[in-house]
Amino acid sequence: MAKGRVMLxxxxxxxxxxxxxxxxxxxxxxxxxxxxxxxxxxxxxxxFYFHDTVSxxxxxxxxxxxxxxxxxxxFFGMVNVMDDPLTEGPEPGSAAVGRAQGLYMATDQAQLxxxxxxxxxxxxxxxxxxxxxxxxRNCPLTDVxxxxxxxxxxxxxxxxxxxxxxxxxxxxKTGDATVExxxxxxx
Numbered sequence: 001m002a003k004g005r006v007m008l009x010x011x012x013x014x015x016x017x018x019x020x021x022x023x024x025x026x027x028x029x030x031x032x033x034x035x036x037x038x039x040x041x042x043x044x045x046x047x048f049y050f051h052d053t054v055s056x057x058x059x060x061x062x063x064x065x066x067x068x069x070x071x072x073x074x075f076f077g078m079v080n081v082m083d084d085p086l087t088e089g090p091e092p093g094s095a096a097v098g099r100a101q102g103l104y105m106a107t108d109q110a111q112l113x114x115x116x117x118x119x120x121x122x123x124x125x126x127x128x129x130x131x132x133x134x135x136x137r138n139c140p141l142t143d144v145x146x147x148x149x150x151x152x153x154x155x156x157x158x159x160x161x162x163x164x165x166x167x168x169x170x171x172x173k174t175g176d177a178t179v180e181x182x183x184x185x186x187x
Contacts, residue, residue: 051177054080099123
C-alpha cells in the first residue's frame with residue numbers, strides 16, 4: 001500500500017514538472033486550453049477579412065517591380081510587398097485581428113495568378129502573438145482559392161492546414177481588394 005502511494009506521489013510530481021516546463025518553454029496555448037474545442041483532432045477555424053490597398057496616399061501594399069510588359073493582362077513579373085490589415089468584418093473599420101505580411105508576385109503568363117508568401121500575424125483574441133505561414137498559388141479572379149498553411153509560431157507551432165480565399169470586393173481600376181479568408185489549421 002505504501003509503495004503504491006509513493007509511486008502515485010512520484011508520478012504526480014513528474015506530471016507537475018512536465019506541465020511547468022511546458023509553460024516556461026512557450027507551450028502556453030496547450031497549458032491554458034486555447035488549442036481547440038473538445039475534439040483534439042478537429043482543426044482550428046479562423047475567419048477574417050484581408051484588406052489589400054495599393055492606391056492612395058497610405059497603401060498597405062507597394063509594387064517593388066512592374067510587369068515585364070506593361071500592357072500585359074496577367075501582370076507577369078510584378079512583385080508587391082504587403083502589410084495588409086486583417087479584420088473581423090469586411091468593412092475596413094471593423095475590429096482588427098492581425099496583419100498579413102509578405103509578398104505576392106505575378107508568376108503566370110496565361111492568366112492572372114500569383115505566388116503568395118505571407119505570414120498571418122494575429123494581434124488579438126486567443127491567438128494574439130501567434131502567426132501562420134501561408135505559401136501557394138492565388139488566382140484572384142477565381143471564386144475560391146486554396147493555399148497551404150506550411151507552418152506557424154506560438155500556439156501554431158508545427159501548424160499545417162489550408163486557407164480558402166474568396167474575393168469580397170475588388171476595384172478593377174485601382175487594384176484595391178477585400179478578401180474573405182477561412183483558415184483551417186491543425187496544430
